[in-house]
Amino acid sequence: MSRFAVRSLSAGVLAGALSLPLAAPAAAAPAGSPLGAETTLVTSGLAFGGFTYPLASGKKVTIERHVLDPGEIVRWEGEGTTVAINQSGPLQHFPSCRSTQLWRAFPAYYNVRSKQLGTVSGVTVNQGKVPVVLFTITSEVVGAVQNENQIHRHSGDEIPEIGDVGENNDGAPVDPVVPAYGCPDGALADTETLAEGVFTGAPPRLDLVDHNQIAIYRHRVPAGYNSGFFSPYDVTFAIPVAGEITTQHECTDDTVRRPGEAFALDPHVLVRAAEAAEYVTVAWNIQNGFPVDRPLYVPELPPTDCPDAVLR
Structure with a gap:
């Protein structure tokens, strides 16, 4: 096994x-x-908000498993789009060294890396005390940023945490990405490639709800x-x-x-x-x-x- x-x-x-x-x-x-x-x-x-996951013929998609011990990081470099499913505990994600977002266990987070957004380089870090397993599905294609209608809204039984999308006193959505002042450093997490392949033929259109x-x-x-x-x-x-x-x-x-x-x-x-x-x-x-x-x-x-x- x-x-x-x-x-x-x-x-x-x-x-x-x-x-x-x-x-x-x-x-x-x-x-x-x-x-x-x-x-x-x-x-x-569970998809954390709606999005269209981008695929294209001739472009690669990679599925990886990362095991982050306390203090370890996954480093993101280059343009592309990743869906990240954090399986066993919270992680702090830095789309760039100027912003950060909490990744809780079991939501599937949509992360676009592009020169235009300034998110070509980023880091995900385990700031907890126990190892965390993270699965990622990464496309070489740069996707569109989630629009206002796609942002995740908490249901009544969810408790917003730092970096989550909540609502302010006026009922307006709160941005899940908050300012940061530099990326943390650390040893690289153990990463295993589970599958990678270049799309042949027309890839499916993936519109997530x-x-x-x-x-x-x-x-x-x-x-x-x-x-x-x-x-x-x-x-x-x-x-x-x-x-x-x-x-x-x-x-x-x-x-x-x-x-x-x-x-x-x-x-x-x-x-x-x-x-x-x-x-x-x-x-x-x-x-x-x-x-x-x-x-x-x-x-x-x-x-x-x-x-x-x-x-x-």
Whole structure:
């Protein structure tokens, strides 16, 4: 088991259909799907405000895990856009050395780095007393800053903290980023790249709604694996990290997907592997409250004109 796994499960396909009872019989899996595929929930978080996460064909996206011991930092350099999911405790984020924001556990924070904003260089630091695990999804593309209508608003049961978005006595929103007077220094945190790939084809459009969920999964499939046709959560993208997988949407449109390639995992798809393989998926805009321990898997019928060989 990889050291970054959080929760894991086994199923006859990528995961059991969430609309079925957890004890659904194996016969509910699509024909031709061998048993033994394993899916691991790496992490998940709630979007802290709305935003459009930028992707582009030919541009790279990287998923990383950082372990920050007390006093350690993650240093941000270069233009791009990051969604950060802080899993186990508070962190202090400095988008630049002139501003700072509190990152609490489990929100997914949207961070744009650009020359125009003066945020090309920044630091995230663990100022607490225990280690903190931070997951990041970083695109090489510079995104748009959250607008007034996208800013996170606290619900009635949330208590604003320093650096959070609250409301003043007049009910006006308070900026989550407050002034700072220099970036802290420290030893660099331990960082592991979980997946990275350059987008091939048209990437999905990712418009996130405040409080909706983002989830990262790792899938391990055995040699000879065949999922049968299914629909994942829309919108999802995938990055192979070991071995090769082949995807199909029609009868004969086989596309081989290799490590270093990122692609949209569109609805009504079939995934198979001649040899054992692993790939990472990121599911976006999952409705708040929807269970993410298992990725959404909806079995689909194959195209009506496909030969039986499509399930080989």
